[in-house]
Amino acid sequence: MENQQVATDIEKGGARLFDLFQSRPGGHPAGDAHLVPSRAPRTIEETGLSEPFLLELVARSAYVLGKVSLSRLIRRLKLGASVLEDVLAFAIRERMLERAGGPNDLDREFQLTETGRHRAAEFMARCRYVGPAPVPLEQYQAYLHRQLAEQRHVTRADVQPAFADMAVTPSLLDQIGGAVNYGRPIIFFGPSGSGKTSLAERLGRLMPGPVTVPFAIAVENEIIQVFDPLIHKPCELTSVDGGSNTATDGRWQLCRTPTALSGGELTLDMLELCHDATNGYYQAPPHIKASGGVYVIDDLGRQRVTPATLLDRWIVPLDRGYDLLTLRTGVRVPLPLNVRIVFTSNTAPADLGDEAFFRRLGAKLYVGPLDAAEYREIYRRRCGELGVQSNDEALDYLVRELHRLSGRPLLASYPGELLRIVLANARYLGQPAVADGQSLERAWSIYFGAAEQDTASAGMVEGGRFV
Numbered sequence: 418m419e420n421q422q423v424a425t426d427i428e429k430g431g432a433r434l435f436d437l438f439q440s441r442p443g444g445h446p447a448g449d450a451h452l453v454p455s456r457a458p459r460t461i462e463e464t465g466l467s468e469p470f471l472l473e474l475v476a477r478s479a480y481v482l483g484k485v486s487l488s489r490l491i492r493r494l495k496l497g498a499s500v501l502e503d504v505l506a507f508a509i510r511e512r513m514l515e516r517a518g519g520p521n522d523l524d525r526e527f528q529l530t531e532t533g534r535h536r537a538a539e540f541m542a543r544c545r546y547v548g549p550a551p552v553p554l555e556q557y558q559a560y561l562h563r564q565l566a567e568q569r570h571v572t573r574a575d576v577q578p579a580f581a582d583m584a585v586t587p588s589l590l591d592q593i594g595g596a597v598n599y600g601r602p603i604i605f606f607g608p609s610g611s612g613k614t615s616l617a618e619r620l621g622r623l624m625p626g627p628v629t630v631p632f633a634i635a636v637e638n639e640i641i642q643v644f645d646p647l648i649h650k651p652c653e654l655t656s657v658d659g660g661s662n663t664a665t666d667g668r669w670q671l672c673r674t675p676t677a678l679s680g681g682e683l684t685l686d687m688l689e690l691c692h693d694a695t696n697g698y699y700q701a702p703p704h705i706k707a708s709g710g711v712y713v714i715d716d717l718g719r720q721r722v723t724p725a726t727l728l729d730r731w732i733v734p735l736d737r738g739y740d741l742l743t744l745r746t747g748v749r750v751p752l753p754l755n756v757r758i759v760f761t762s763n764t765a766p767a768d769l770g771d772e773a774f775f776r777r778l779g780a781k782l783y784v785g786p787l788d789a790a791e792y793r794e795i796y797r798r799r800c801g802e803l804g805v806q807s808n809d810e811a812l813d814y815l816v817r818e819l820h821r822l823s824g825r826p827l828l829a830s831y832p833g834e835l836l837r838i839v840l841a842n843a844r845y846l847g848q849p850a851v852a853d854g855q856s857l858e859r860a861w862s863i864y865f866g867a868a869e870q871d872t873a874s875a876g877m878v879e880g881g882r883f884v
Contacts, residue, residue: 455666455669464500466550466553468503468507472507473540474547474550475504475514476513477545477547478547479527479537480534486526487505494549494550495667496550497664512533513529514527515533544697546633551641551668552631552635552668553634554635554636557631557634560629564753565753568755576590576593579620580616583616583619583829584792584829592780596780597620599779602735602760602779603760604717604759604761604778604781605761605784607785608763608828610830611785616784617715618678618711620711622674624674624710624711626673627672627674628708629669629670630672630706631644631669632644632668633698636748640699641698642699643705644670648675649706650675652671652672652673653671674711675707675709675710677703678713678714679714680719681721682720683721685722685730688702688704690743699744702742707756710757712758713761716763725771734754738753740754766781785826786828789816791827792827795829799833803837805839805840805851806852807851807853811854818854819858834864835860835864836852
């Protein structure tokens with residue numbers, strides 16, 4: 418009888434508890450409709466998920482946590498009070514949950530009954546997911562279609578500030594802008610250390626942002642986790658749609674434009690849904706996690722599959738605008754493909770495959786050595802970023818002696834790497850971080866594995882000064 422009364426109390430308190438939670442810290446933020454796909458659902462039907470599906474999610478949470486309260490479930494599952502009240506009432510009617518005390522309605526605690534523990538253990542054996550409630554596939558597909566509709570062309574005014582922290586020639590900037598508007602995959606190629614990866618990662622600054630990412634999506638009662646803290650960096654939603662205080666759907670997280678990167682470890686299997694047999698749910702592949710942003714395949718040609726095979730994986734999805742992923746049950750999951758695919762390679766595109774491969778690769782941008790002025794600009798920037806003191810005399814020694822005598826080109830990565838070694842050595846010796854000729858020569862020897870006598874200048878004396 419007591420459980421029936423609790424269920425009745427919960428069913429009557431929906432709107433009041435929902436409004437109460439909105440005023441407490443940790444409630445869902447209000448926001449713009451164009452940034453957040455939907456407002457917070459008020460009913461189970463509006464979540465797009467079934468009552469049994471949500472019951473399993475709540476039961477698994479109670480199994481892991483021991484006791485749950487309405488406020489705790491709101492924070493954990495990212496659902497509103499009115500939805501969770503209905504689920505809790507259903508669980509009590511099913512004799513899976515019972516009241517365990519608490520000071521008020523919002524903080525009233527519930528625990529699994531004996532029957533509930535047995536059923537929750539069965540749920541956990543199938544799937545151990547206890548994170549935020551997923552959104553249904555149809556909602557995610559609709560949002561990705563809206564993302565695609567918001568794409569725009571870039572101009573010089575967009576491109577120049579996006580690469581302002583790099584020394585990039587105006588001609589290469591113009592090539593990047595044209596390649597982005599071209600809409601096909603981009604490959605940056607050139608010698609190792611020329612800055613290809615840095616250029617590729619900065620393309621995300623040209624994408625419309627921020628993006629909204631679901632924590633997970635539900636397909637055929639299976640869960641696919643999408644949010645990845647290594648890729649998605651949350652940002653706050655501060656604006657309000659039309660002055661309304663209506664909460665947005667907390668199952669979505671507003672994030673900065675994502676960039677995912679895969680290197681030589683990439684295999685074709687990693688571009689498909691990955692089922693975790695231990696936990697019973699899927700991880701989305703990196704190009705899906707990067708939707709609305711950039712997916713960089715670094716060092717093309719060093720993967721365990723041939724470049725042509727890897728590129729073939731993208732041809733059909735890019736042509737038709739969506740990718741087909743497959744669940745272990747055989748169900749095909751179509752997802753709109755809204756990600757910028759970018760390759761980097763130390764090998765010229767013509768040497769990576771045949772003529773058909775070369776033609777399909779899209780925009781091919783060469784990134785080579787810098788001229789002396791560009792190299793000096795990067796050096797000075799890295800000194801400021803790392804807090805290393807230096808002067809023109811030391812920089813002249815680096816360019817005119819160390820580079821010239823060794824025959825090494827002026828590549829964009831070298832100043833930062835050498836100055837980091839200078840800084841590391843200074844910390845080791847307990848000295849101020851000063852990049853003079855002597856410390857740069859020592860860093861050069863460490864970085865390139867050269868004997869000091871091979872790079873020493875005949876005019877060098879103690880203290881790194883020249884005579």
